[in-house]
Amino acid sequence: MAYGDQTNIHGTSTTRRTTLHVRDNGTGAARSGGNGKLWGAVAAGVAVGLAANMGRKLAVQATSGLSGDWFEVLKTEHRMALAIFDKIEATSDDQKAKRTMLLTQLKHALSKHAIEEEDVIYPELRLADQSTAADKLNHDHGYIKHYLYKLLNTPKDSPEWLGIVREFRTLVEEHVREEEEEIYPSFRAKMSQEQNAKLTTLVNKEGLSLA
Numbered sequence: 001m002a003y004g005d006q007t008n009i010h011g012t013s014t015t016r017r018t019t020l021h022v023r024d025n026g027t028g029a030a031r032s033g034g035n036g037k038l039w040g041a042v043a044a045g046v047a048v049g050l051a052a053n054m055g056r057k058l059a060v061q062a063t064s065g066l067s068g069d070w071f072e073v074l075k076t077e078h079r080m081a082l083a084i085f086d087k088i089e090a091t092s093d094d095q096k097a098k099r100t101m102l103l104t105q106l107k108h109a110l111s112k113h114a115i116e117e118e119d120v121i122y123p124e125l126r127l128a129d130q131s132t133a134a135d136k137l138n139h140d141h142g143y144i145k146h147y148l149y150k151l152l153n154t155p156k157d158s159p160e161w162l163g164i165v166r167e168f169r170t171l172v173e174e175h176v177r178e179e180e181e182e183i184y185p186s187f188r189a190k191m192s193q194e195q196n197a198k199l200t201t202l203v204n205k206e207g208l209s210l211a
Ligand SMILES: [Fe+2]
Pocket: 074, 078, 113, 117, 176, 179
């Protein structure tokens, strides 16, 4: 219904109020109305921004989380991290900016993945009497941070830089092999379908918060 129609339906008094409101433009009441519109627009902008950010987060998590199974999500993330290692190893010492950009990507990918494992999978491993395995994997994550720190703080054009990357990759590959071949398959097999579904939800929730 158009604004003018409302005035007609509610009669003269409404029309007078409308006129008064217009005449009061510039007074406190009118400013308050203006502020209301302004805050409405700000709130709408914030809502649009939040929705866009959530859309972005969903898109990031969907790159690994579409399979609907926590083990597949983590395996996909392992492959994604190793693909970033491939790109880094293909750089030369004069590509400092590219190395910095790829290292930032690697750090984000590994950090998000580590939180999913440390906040969900490793605690569940401990609850399933696999604390020794969880402690070993957690220990590896400490060294993953060590290598990220070392690479961030070594000049990107240093001839040693790629050597550190290769040592780092060896550690990550062995860690991935242990998880994918030795620890996760038997752990998942012991869990019920319901428990595995819960783990998938929790892993995606952690991933989404960091995407
Ligand atoms: Fe992992």
